[in-house]
Amino acid sequence: MILKLLAINLLFIFLAACGGGGGGTSTTTITDDSPDGIWTGTISDSGATFGLTALVYDNEMYGFSNDGDALIQGSLFVSGTTVSGTAKSYAISTGEFITNSTISGTVQQGISFTGSTSGGSTFNLTYDDFYDRAKSLPDTSGIWSVTNGFYTATITVQNDGSFTGSDTEGCVFSGNLIDPDSTKNIFNSLINVSSCGILNGAYGGLASLGEIVVADDVLVITGTNTNFTFLFGFQRQ
Structure with missing residues (x-):
């Protein structure tokens, strides 16, 4: 599991079938x-x-x-x-x-x-x-943090999937996790980044709960837009 923030500048590179049977029968x-x-x-x-x-x-x-x-x-x-x-x-x-x-x-x-x-x-x-473990938005609620060297990012997720947070660089995060299928361990992510210079903007991606020691102690959130892609591997606090 990746336990770091990835903020990748994409500007350097820019960013049911069917068939018929014979005889019509x-x-x-x-x-x-x-x-x-x-x-x-x-x-x-x-x-x-x-x-x-x-x-x-x-x-x-x-x-x-x-x-x-x-x-x-x-x-x-x-x-x-x-x-x-x-x-x-x-x-x-x-x-x-x-x-x-x-x-x-x-x-x-x-x-x-x-x-x-x-x-x-x-x-x-x-x-x-x-992936087949049924997860819902309340399972993502709590305080989540990731640290890599001197860098730390923390978010707080509510029962409805909304979240806010910030990091040691002064970046501010807000957004929502959306549950498209409560029978699966998958979420859509919508993230807004502000106070973060060229990283500012809206991102969309996927999220999923993971396990290092106990169930649901890791939350992976990904996102991409025209200019950047990132992956957070948060640990539950």
Whole structure:
């Protein structure tokens, strides 16, 4: 789990199918498998293999690899079990842009997600049933904080998903978590950043609860807009 703030300047790089049966007597519907979920596994590049965790919902994807020093933000499209998409990759340690790429792969809903990128990387992910743990907005309530060296960010989340917070750089955060499916461990995030210079603005992304020691002691919030992408890995206080 990434326990740091990522504020990445994208300005350096800029940012159900169906078929017919014969004779008109029958119709076959092709159902798209869904890549939604929390996925864990590996990504390989240039002979090296690293851990990878991905959060996917409603065609939006955020992937992160601690040992691979990479954050991936992208969009996915599915036809049957075939997945295609586009992604931008960044170095976690420096926030620098790595590359634009396309994604191609295969998904078995709730089982596996495998594929490759135009940059030559291959990934092999397995569905994590932590995604299937029913979570609602009150589960996110509380005080959350992340510290990385001398930097600390803290937010307070209310039972309705609204939150406010700030960091040691003077940045101020406010926003809302929205529960699109109370049977899953997934939330949409809407974040406003102010008093933060060029980082000011509105962001949208995904959020999910995690576990280090006990259930729901980690809250991951992601967000992106035209200029920046970030990932917070908050710990419950």
